[in-house]
Amino acid sequence: MRWSTMHIPTLREDPAEAGAPSHRLLLRAGYIRQLYAGHYSLLPLAVRVRLKVIGVIREEMNRIGAQEILMPVMHPAEVWQRSGRWYAIGDEMFRLKDRKGADLVLGMTHEETVTTLASELNSYRELPKSLYQFQTKLRDEARPKAGLMRTREFTMKDSYSFDLDAAGLDKSFDLHYEAYSRSFARMGIPAIPAEASNGAMGGSGSIEFVCPAESGEDDVVHCPNCGYAGNAEKATSTLPPADAAADAAAAADAPERFDTPGVRTIEDLARDYDAPGDRQLKTLVYVLGGELTLVLVRGDHALEEQKLIDATGKADARPATAEEIFAALGAHPGSLGAVGVTDLPVIADEALRGRSGMVTGANTDDVHVRGVDVARDIAVGTWADLRAAQAGESCVRCGSPLEVVKGIEVGHIFKLGTKYTDAFELSVSGPDGKPARPVMGCYGIGVERAMAACIEVHHDDKGIAWPASIAPFEAVVVVAQQNNAEVAEKGEQVYRGLADAGVDVIIDDREVRAGVKFSDAELVGIPFRVTIGKRGLAAGTAEVTDRATGETAEVPFDQVPKHVREAVAAAISLS
RNA sequence: CGGGCUGUAGCGCAGCUUGGCUAGCGCGCGUGCUUUGGGUGCACGAGGUCGCGGGUUCGAGUCCCGCCAGCCCGACCA
Known part of the structure; x- marks a missing residue:
């Protein structure tokens, strides 16, 4: 190849709109040009890199026995209706009509499509089977950003495994884990495998591969000592046990109301009424599945919303408005509490289990209660891990202090289970001659995002390396x-x-x-x-x-x- | 979707507050000379619906209204 004939429009100055290093360098070094928000043309250099990334991943996928296919970008609405996602997914899915008025979908992922293909699997003898493709995905992202990091149109390597049972899925999952680890290592991307929430994908487990970078959008709780890592949506930590003597000292025979004029925050209460954050109950009010719900965490802890969703299975969670709260509890945020509340569901964080001598709002403005014994005074319906793990807390595996790092999600692997094989009534003959429902896994790598992540890690003031x-x-x-x-x-x-x-x-x-x-x-x-x-x-x-x-x-x-x-x-x- | 900011030549920007002759600068681009291992120097030149639409005015890049697009923060992110 000759530089003199290749189209490499480098820029002498940094483009104004680019913030992230990869975005800036991809533009300046003549790799990409924006057509409009979230849609980029790849110039010859970027095409070469993209093909090499694809080549690496393809080798690793083939190495674990996966087979390459290519499925359509455009799907009939019917298959998405069958899985239910036609209704479950909102504005993020591009929808259109053809000349006959038929509803069509631009594929944001391919579980439905691959499952229709898999209907031709007839016997357990044909399992396990992993199929993969490199295909354009279209997602109507609310906010595309940072060049190739987050676009509305991108290439994804997505693969789908079909196994006879959960043990088989575990094996397919592990194989993909290995393939992903090898792929990222070969591409020079220091991806950390982190436990993650399955989110709306459902299923029994997932791991995301996160490349540490300032410009990343994910927070990962990571143990530098033993390597434990988890997405903030999922990660846990160990807390020191509550001070039983202090709890006993603050305890009372019954909750005791006291006036707290002007107090609105955890900090106010801590400062003026000798109630440190870890002795307070923070009462949050959410609308979960349409139902007003009290959510309790310790005063110095933060709620991790995804954990709330995962714990309840209610994907439509939102904080209640001040009006909704006042109508239900008769007080405004700042004086809320769950003591004596029996007409609303209460879900509490595990860190509150067994605590006594606690302070919380009285559901009367400017009044709080102390001497609260959680088990005695609050009708907790559900206990769950709800709090966000924080830097400096102890690793659940080895006890070392955790750190929180920002990173880019470059890959994600899911154990799906039978959500789609159920919806499409997929079955194969089992060894016993009876029908068996295959269990699925799905696995994705964003190709262009991997390129961007690689640049985030490999660049200096002169350019990309x-x-x-x-x-x-x-x-x-x-x-x-x-x-x-x-x-x-x-x-x-x-x-x-x-x-x-x-x-x-x-x-x-x-x-x-x-x-x-x-x-x-x-x-x-x-x-x-x-x-x-x-x-x-x-x-x-x-x-x-x-x-x-x-x-x-x-x-x-x-x-x-x-x-x-x-x-x-x-x-x-x-x- | 909420908040903030920005749209002037391929790129980076000034001009707008306080309306006024033909809209400027740097980079890049073309030609010539020069230079020749770290974005040379000089000269000449090409390149603009000032985001779009409307309004105010004798006159609008500049003031007003509406729209569109882009960037950043947040919400969202199967």
Whole structure:
């Protein structure tokens, strides 16, 4: 490939609209251009990287025995109606009508479609089976952002496993876990596997792969000591046991009301009434599945909404409005409590179990109660882990202090169960001759997002520094003096030598100053730069420079192909 | 969907507050000379429905109203 003929529109200045490093660099280095919000054209360099990412994932999927297919982007509404998601999903699904007026869906994922294919599985002997594809997904994201990080149109590698039973699903799940771990490692993406909420996908378990990055949207609770990790929506931590003596000291025979004029917050109460946050009950009011519900957490804890949803199975959760609250409890937020409340469901966080001597609102403005014994005074209907784990709390596995890191969700694997095989009434003949319902798993990797995540991790002030495994080219031959016939010819020779040695190489044969070529090579992020110039010509050497480290080696011309090929191989095996 | 901000040449911006002759600057682009291993220097040149629509005015890039688009924060995110 020749730089002089390739479309690589690099920009000298940073584009104004780009915030995240990957967004800025993808634009500036000539990889992508925006058509409109959330929709990007991939230019030649990006297409090359995308194909390499796909290549890595494809190898790893094939390695675990998955088979590649390709399903349509556009689906009849019927299959989505059959699974129920036609009704369950809101504005995020693109819907349209064809000329006959038939309802159609632009696929945001392919569980329905693959399950219709799987109807041709007839016997347990055909299981397990994993099918995968690289296909465009369309999602009407409320807020596309950060370039390729969050778009409305993107490529996803999605795979779907079918097994005879739960044990089989576990195995397929583990195989995908391995394939994902290997894929991300090969692409130089330091993805942390984190326990995650299944969310609306349902099913019995899920792990998301999170690449730590400032620009990420996920919070992951992570133990640097033992490696435990969980999405904030799911992660737990160990708390020190409550101080029984202190509880006893604050306890009372019955809850005791006391006036707290002007007190609205946990902090007010802690400061003015000797009630530290961990001695308070925080009473939140939610509308869960249309029903007003009291949610209790410790005063110094934060509710994790997803845990509330997971614990109750009610996906339509929202905080109640001040009006709804006043109508039900007769008080405003700041003076709410669950003591004596029997007409509303109460769900409480596990950290409150067994506590006594607690302080909470009295459901009268400017009045609180103390000496509350949770077991005695509150009609808790459901106990659950509801609080958000926080940095500094103890790891549930090893007890070390946890940290909270921001990251990008680059992959997610789910145990689905039989939600879709039930809906489509899929069955195979089991070993006993009776019908058996296959259990499914689904597994996704965002291809362009993985590219963005990789850049977030591999860049510096000069530009991108791709891992060799997915770089658009492995090496660039820079002809330092294009107008010097001897230098130009030597550049061509070295270029051919590298190509013949199997190196994915581009020659920068443009009639521009050497400085421009150096800057562009660094901006674009090609791992190895082979510089041919007058200096080296006399000595019979080229300079081979490592993009990531900046280290340069003088290499005799005839050894350049071998040297670079080995350097590339080493770089690829490293990751 | 709520809050904030921004739309002027391919990119980055000034001009708007206080309306006024032909709308400017830097980068990039073209031509020529120059320079030649870290985005050279000089000269000449091309490139604009000032986001769109309406209004006020003798006159609107500038003031007013409406709309659209984009960015950031939040909500949302199967």
